[in-house]
Amino acid sequence: MYTEEEIKKAAKDIVGAEKIVALTGAGISTESGIPDFRGTDGLWTKYDPDDFTYSKFLQDPAKYWKMSLELGELLLSLEPKPNLAHLALARLEELGKLRCVITQNVDGLHQVAGNTEVIEFHGNLRRVVCIACGERFPHDLAMEKASNGELPPRCDKCKGILKPDAVLFEEPIPRYALDRSLEEARNCDLMIVVGTSAVVYPAAELPRIAKERDGYHASFFGLYQPRRVMDYKKGAKVIEINAEPTPLTGIVSDYLIEGKAGEILPKILKEVERLLGF
Ligand SMILES: [Zn+2]
Structure with a gap:
């Protein structure tokens, strides 16, 4: 279970970062009844x-x-309606604290919540x-x-x-979604991973790419060519908000805030707004 310290730490990281992206999966929408x-x-x-x-x-x-x-x-x-987690991400975009949402979901709830920059791996x-x-x-x-x-x-x-x-089974993921998410992952300084164990390609690669930033000479068509040894210190910070630990935890993510996204994200948002003087 998460602690108040973790909420404060995440809010501080968000306020201190300039290029923030969120990567979301099924876990954010199950709380909307999907x-x-x-x-x-x-x-x-x-x-x-x-x-x-x-x-x-x-x-x-x-x-x-x-x-x-x-x-x-x-x-x-x-x-299905957007839940408090979707709404918190929409508010972060409004505050200039979220460049885009990269999502594996097809329910369109991020747009319904008010996010305008949404990259959909699997369509809508x-x-x-x-x-x-x-x-x-x-x-x-x-x-x-x-x-x-x-x-x-x-x-x-x-x-x-x-x-x-x-995107139907066996159908390729849209190229623009791959290219743009890769670009965002390489350029961000903070990635918030919400409701996904990120084990399925290509979502699985994005936190690693963010973490290593320019360490990959990457093409999304299977040819990853590391230019140098992994150096996670130079990359983005990765915060995970998940119901349980995932393969990212402790390896790629800097820390996991464990629990419901619909509780955790609004708390983080509240603290971000406080720090920004709202
Ligand atoms: Zn036609």
Whole structure:
């Protein structure tokens, strides 16, 4: 469990840093009632992840959208809202104390909370994209078309097939998201890791890249070429806010604040505001 000293220490680090980025994962959204897809009650106990691969989508987009209608009803019935952790990150951006959020989540809750700089590794389920022309539309529009029997739903501009703008299994992560997150990780002086064990590539690499800063001559396509030996002292500070220790703890992160992000982040924010004179 976290201590008040840790909260104060994190707030001081935030006030003292200039280029702060947050890396977030499923743990920040479970507190908004979004199920962890892989948990014991997760969606993958009801649906087969193999049906949600990119190649299956391309083979039979109509089937995908039929499943999506059922799933969509399930997800919409949860009406997820941003929680206090999302809101605290939005306020940090407002205060000039957060350059961007890099997220592995597809729920779009950081934007709903008010963050404007959000890099989404896995896309966003609130949008759909035309696979022919690349135009993006709100997800509701595609669901409306699908529920009116338009299967698969098609683009208003070019009649191309619409696909959720979330990255499906086996689908490559968008290059702009990789490039920009790498750039942010290399240039930040403080990274706040929230609700992720950061074991899955590419999120797993980012705290290490931040920590070592310019130690990597990096390309996100698998060719990491260390220019010199790791020197963690020269890199960014990495603060972890997680429910339990992770593979980063004690190795890459400077310290772990253990507990619920929805409790810890608002406390840190309050202390940051106090230090900044609000
Ligand atoms: Zn189109």
